[in-house]
Amino acid sequence: MMCYNAFVQTLTLRCTLKPTPEQAAALEETVRRFAEGCNHALRVAKEHGEFRRFRLHHLVYNDLRSMGLSANLAVQAIARVGRKKGSRAKFYQPTSCTFDARTLSLRGESVSLTTVSGRMVIPMRLGNYQRGLLARAKSVQGGVLTRGPKGKWYIHLSLRVETPEPPTGGGKVVGVDLGQKALATLSTGVQFSGGSLKGKRLHYLKKRAEVRGKLDRPFERTRGVKRLWARLTGREARFVNHTLHTLARRIVDGLEPGDTLAIEDLTGLRGRTTKRGSTERHLHHLWPYARFRSLLEYKAALKGVRVVAVDPRHTSQGCPRCGHTARENRRSQALFRCTACGFQHNADWVAATNIAQRAGSMGVGRSKPARILRVSSVHRPPLESPRL
Ligand SMILES: [Zn+2]
Structure with a gap:
């Protein structure tokens, strides 16, 4: 010990x-x-x-x-x-x-x-x-x-x-890339699936838009409709809360005291219009980044794991093998292929690895491509909000 x-x-x-x-x-x-x-x-x-x-x-x-x-x-x-x-x-x-x-x-x-x-x-x-x-x-x-x-x-x-207190030296640096398709991907290759967060929230968004319409029309603004609105809001909040907690817990569970968790510093990204298209920017609002980061930080602290936030620019475009950075490297949402050296891998893993490298893990060319292990991160949320 x-x-x-x-x-x-x-x-x-x-x-x-x-x-x-x-x-x-x-x-x-x-x-x-x-x-x-x-x-x-x-x-x-x-x-x-x-x-x-x-x-x-x-x-x-x-x-x-x-x-x-x-x-x-x-x-x-x-x-x-x-x-x-x-x-x-x-x-x-x-x-x-x-x-x-x-x-x-x-x-x-x-x-x-x-x-x-x-x-x-x-x-x-x-x-x-x-x-x-x-x-x-x-x-x-x-x-x-x-x-x-x-x-x-x-x-x-x-x-x-x-x-x-996190022991100094010796720990590994794990990068985490937060995404829309996969909820989170780690540089170790573990990928938490769950378009569920996005999908579910879009579902609630649509549902609420319908109810909203009724609320705006005086004749349809009944007590039942008002109650439905409140119920939807509460249900969605509990769902998101539960998903974020579970995800943070599962990420931290896989780490040891002394390890470092590197995440993108996305504070302030919302206002930025470059890089992301309008749908993706819209979806970004569905990813409560700041809340997730604070959950991750305190769960990590309890375990003696450090959390560092790194510059998020071009993390999805840099080649982990040769360092070549270009938009063309990102072949599609899912696939990264370096136009300089031909290295190809899962795009989320590449982003996570670049994030880890920025936080001081091994330099370019030294990280071994990890096998992607998909795990589902969310199960049905409980009816009652269990925590914080
Ligand atoms: Zn390359």
């Missing part, structure tokens, strides 16, 4: 709460008063043009206390309003409330919260994923209580989790 120096990372873990009816009523009253407090603080902040937290505290703290907020909730309300410079928020809905380490703590598989009706210990519904993270958590820093559209209660716990 190797021993790593640990360092600590903060993660958010969402858990479903199972409050009794009395507890639910207390939560309801807590978020209601918290929102009242936020709205009052916002009003005062706007009147005085004062959003600096410390100043705002002096202006409203006593009011908030007399409105029935505990000292901690008053401070949290001020923090919410004060944080937003010149606040863009117009109004706070009573759907969430922030707790800190003094007002929130964990009691086994329950969470203890200070509500307006006093301290309450509320059971959480946990899956293996949540149990695993909670077991690793060094401490809980607080959390945000939220109420979903169907009146379900969630707690987003802010956990300090010890993560192994």
Whole structure:
């Protein structure tokens, strides 16, 4: 066994709460008063043009206390309003409330919260994923209580989790190419299929366009149609969420502590019009890159795997054998064939390999063509959103 120096990372873990009816009523009253407090603080902040937290505290703290907020909730309300410079928020809905380490703590598989009706210990519904993270958590820093559209209660716990420091040197560099046809391709040759993400999302896009049409026509705007709209939106969100989590987990599962994962730095690509045609650009919106990258980063961190982002330009056009870079190298969506040396391989694998090379794996000409191993990355998503 190797021993790593640990360092600590903060993660958010969402858990479903199972409050009794009395507890639910207390939560309801807590978020209601918290929102009242936020709205009052916002009003005062706007009147005085004062959003600096410390100043705002002096202006409203006593009011908030007399409105029935505990000292901690008053401070949290001020923090919410004060944080937003010149606040863009117009109004706070009573759907969430922030707790800190003094007002929130964990009691086994329950969470203890200070509500307006006093301290309450509320059971959480946990899956293996949540149990695993909670077991690793060094401490809980607080959390945000939220109420979903169907009146379900969630707690987003802010956990300090010890993560192994990636050992230096020795690890392999694996490049990952994110795509439309194949969800992701690794430079090791593993390819996660799943036009499903794109296909499914296009399917939802179409479905919703139909429903949208009905919503726009007053006579067809019935309660049933509105509900259908909400249901579709929720279903799609859960599907995408599940797909991204599964994919990230499966990529990280194949790596060892000390390895490096190289991905394209696609932040800001959306606005760019070169390189991609309009359909592909459109589809790009269906690939929630930023969210996927943050999932990958924290799952990798938990395992002691580094993630580096590299310049994405021309990764699909460079030849991994001779370095010749030309648009003509890309014969089709699927096939790469170098016009200089004749090297040919799966185009996604070539991109993944170039990404790995940019992150410092072996130089041009030294990477062996990998055999492509296709695995399906997604199965049917669960009915309930299981995590974060
Ligand atoms: Zn070549």
